[in-house]
Amino acid sequence: MDRRFITGTLALLVGCGWVGQAQSGTTVLVNADHRAAQSLNGDWHYIVDPYDGGLYNFHREIRKDGFFLNGVPETGSNGLLEYDFSKSPTLKVPGDWNMQNESLFHYEGLLWYQRDFAYQLIADHKTFLHIGAANYKLIAWVNGEQVCRHEGGFTDFDCDVSTSIHGGKNFIVIAVDNTRLANGVPTLNMDWWNYGGLTRDVSLIDVPGTYIDDYDLHLSRERTAIEGSVHVQNAVAGEAVSVSLPELSRSVSVGLGTDGRASFSLSSSGVALWTPEQPRLYKVHLETGKDALDDTMGFRTIEVRGTDILLNGKPVFLRGISIHAEAPYRSGRANSQQDADTLLGWAKELGCNYVRLAHYPHDERMTRTADRLGLLVWSEIPVYWAEDFANPVVLAKAQQQLSEEIRRDRNKVSVILWSLANETPLSPERTTFLKTLAADVRSLDSTRLVTAALLVRSKGHDKYVDDPLGESLDVIGMNEYIGWYEGTPQDADSTHWHIAYQKPVIVSEFGADAKAGLHGAATERWTEEYQASIFRHQLPMLAKIPQFRGLSPWILMDFRSPMRQLPGIQDGFNRKGLISDQGQKKQAFFVLQSTYKEWEAEAAAKKNLYTEGDH
Ligand code: GCU
Numbered sequence: 090m091d092r093r094f095i096t097g098t099l100a101l102l103v104g105c106g107w108v109g110q111a112q113s114g115t116t117v118l119v120n121a122d123h124r125a126a127q128s129l130n131g132d133w134h135y136i137v138d139p140y141d142g143g144l145y146n147f148h149r150e151i152r153k154d155g156f157f158l159n160g161v162p163e164t165g166s167n168g169l170l171e172y173d174f175s176k177s178p179t180l181k182v183p184g185d186w187n188m189q190n191e192s193l194f195h196y197e198g199l200l201w202y203q204r205d206f207a208y209q210l211i212a213d214h215k216t217f218l219h220i221g222a223a224n225y226k227l228i229a230w231v232n233g234e235q236v237c238r239h240e241g242g243f244t245d246f247d248c249d250v251s252t253s254i255h256g257g258k259n260f261i262v263i264a265v266d267n268t269r270l271a272n273g274v275p276t277l278n279m280d281w282w283n284y285g286g287l288t289r290d291v292s293l294i295d296v297p298g299t300y301i302d303d304y305d306l307h308l309s310r311e312r313t314a315i316e317g318s319v320h321v322q323n324a325v326a327g328e329a330v331s332v333s334l335p336e337l338s339r340s341v342s343v344g345l346g347t348d349g350r351a352s353f354s355l356s357s358s359g360v361a362l363w364t365p366e367q368p369r370l371y372k373v374h375l376e377t378g379k380d381a382l383d384d385t386m387g388f389r390t391i392e393v394r395g396t397d398i399l400l401n402g403k404p405v406f407l408r409g410i411s412i413h414a415e416a417p418y419r420s421g422r423a424n425s426q427q428d429a430d431t432l433l434g435w436a437k438e439l440g441c442n443y444v445r446l447a448h449y450p451h452d453e454r455m456t457r458t459a460d461r462l463g464l465l466v467w468s469e470i471p472v473y474w475a476e477d478f479a480n481p482v483v484l485a486k487a488q489q490q491l492s493e494e495i496r497r498d499r500n501k502v503s504v505i506l507w508s509l510a511n512e513t514p515l516s517p518e519r520t521t522f523l524k525t526l527a528a529d530v531r532s533l534d535s536t537r538l539v540t541a542a543l544l545v546r547s548k549g550h551d552k553y554v555d556d557p558l559g560e561s562l563d564v565i566g567m568n569e570y571i572g573w574y575e576g577t578p579q580d581a582d583s584t585h586w587h588i589a590y591q592k593p594v595i596v597s598e599f600g601a602d603a604k605a606g607l608h609g610a611a612t613e614r615w616t617e618e619y620q621a622s623i624f625r626h627q628l629p630m631l632a633k634i635p636q637f638r639g640l641s642p643w644i645l646m647d648f649r650s651p652m653r654q655l656p657g658i659q660d661g662f663n664r665k666g667l668i669s670d671q672g673q674k675k676q677a678f679f680v681l682q683s684t685y686k687e688w689e690a691e692a693a694a695k696k697n698l699y700t701e702g703d704h
Pocket of ligand 1: 280448511512568598643663665
């Protein structure tokens with residue numbers, strides 16, 4: 090074994106294997122979707138690599154001639170290379186691989202992506218590779234040089250490729266592995282399809298050497314000022330940065346500190362506050378040195394007082410629905426403007442002013458569209474079911490996903506709730522873990538509310554919401570399935586709720602499976618009539634809960650899940666949608682729609698008669 094190889098291998102081992110640190114060389118460029126970019130979407134060659142052979146040799150050591158080098162097989166005696174991207178099939182990016190090729194439908198493992206691209210370098214600029222999302226683990230190389238590694242399937246990130254990219258012809262190789270991990274977030278089992286791949290947009294973004302990478306603008310608690318801060322990378326202390334709202338001919342210029350950050354405040358007089366009924370958005374322009382950025386933002390305050398959620402100081406009731414990022418009609422990961430318009434359009438049609446984006450951050454188009462359509466948003470990280478809460482590695486992964494989520498969406502006016510977790514089993518380790526996340530949220534974003542979807546403790550018809558985590562939440566989320574996983578729809582009529590907290594309660598899930606078009610008696614499971622009956626009994630029950638301030642029934646549209654295998658009914662889909670994956674509206678859709686219409690009319694009538702605890 091030659092010496093040089095040994096050292097080389099060690100460098101590679103540390104540099105790019107799945108071993109060791111899962112995350113390096115990534116950041117999140119705020120408002121990246123408004124930056125000029127060269128899209129890398131389209132057809133990418135791929136190689137399926139279930140044994141990680143493109144990365145490791147037979148002794149599980151990192152190969153020096155790994156697939157990341159994008160080698161070209163030679164002819165004649167030297168041709169030992171056993172792969173060739175240029176002759177390999179292609180997959181569309183963005184898109185999960187499962188729905189693109191029957192043979193990949195159930196595939197979980199490593200898959201290599203490769204494409205060539207031409208690039209024009211701009212002097213004194215940096216270049217970032219922007220990944221909208223890659224499920225689950227990713228390593229990226231540009232021209233054979235590793236540029237970053239990332240873990241987490243649902244958050245955007247950016248990798249600095251300035252030292253690896255060059256003018257003219259380039260190639261990029263990305264390894265993505267969607268293997269479920271015991272210490273992953275999410276962990277081994279989840280009730281959704283583990284769609285793998287480069288599931289959202291991929292592009293190259295150029296920024297000047299000194300550039301704005303982060304900012305936060307929000308309405309002050311008193312609703313008298315628009316305040317916030319900006320961070321500029323590679324800035325000189327004292328350098329000016331300006332923030333302006335051209336439509337209000339308002340702007341401020343402030344000097345950056347030694348940390349490249351500056352805080353500012355502008356008067357908010359004349360600003361129309363954002364509400365679901367009037368989702369007014371404003372152009373925002375930020376500028377420093379050679380860098381300039383435009384954004385579109387709305388301004389509102391959100392807070393709790395007692396058991397009320399106050400939007401701009403007035404009580405608001407959240408008429409919502411839960412949504413998975415499942416693409417309508419074509420199935421697979423939702424990732425287009427069309428997907429966002431269809432899903433959120435249905436939510437509006439239902440009479441919603443609010444949506445729960447479950448169980449992970451959705452494509453940025455969803456929150457942008459919610460800003461525009463006037464839908465309040467519950468956003469969540471996939472701390473889902475039985476995570477290994479005692480494991481600090483798991484906590485670090487959850488914290489990283491949380492900070493990526495908040496950094497991307499903290500300027501989205503629609504987002505009002507950061508959810509820490511869903512249906513996690515009680516234990517001291519779990520509660521400590523989630524309390525740590527709650528503290529993280531408050532230090533990253535003190536302008537929004539912290540919540541989580543809690544489980545309910547049952548004693549017959551008595552239901553208890555007394556999870557100790559409730560102390561650390563601003564809003565209590567609770568999931569209950571009376572009439573489906575327990576009892577009959579009628580049991581809701583005689584259910585008594587015991588909620589240990591004088592805080593607003595959102596019923597984050599209830600519902601039932603129904604196969605669209607399957608009809609029968611209201612007592613017959615899997616029929617539309619049974620699902621509708623669940624809603625008819627649930628809604629009046631919930632309305633009696635004094636702290637009841639919102640709901641997001643499970644779920645807007647049927648979605649794929651390997652846990653749902655009842656032939657002829659589920660066929661690999663969770664059928665709790667009010668709409669089938671092919672757009673058929675079930676009876677329950679109209680039951681909820683008419684109730685929401687009623688409640689909306691009531692809320693409008695009471696709007697000016699603000700009294701504590703009304704909905
Ligand atoms: C759970 C869970 C969902 C799941 C749903 C169901 O409550 O949060 O992810 O899909 O129930 O069982 O349908």
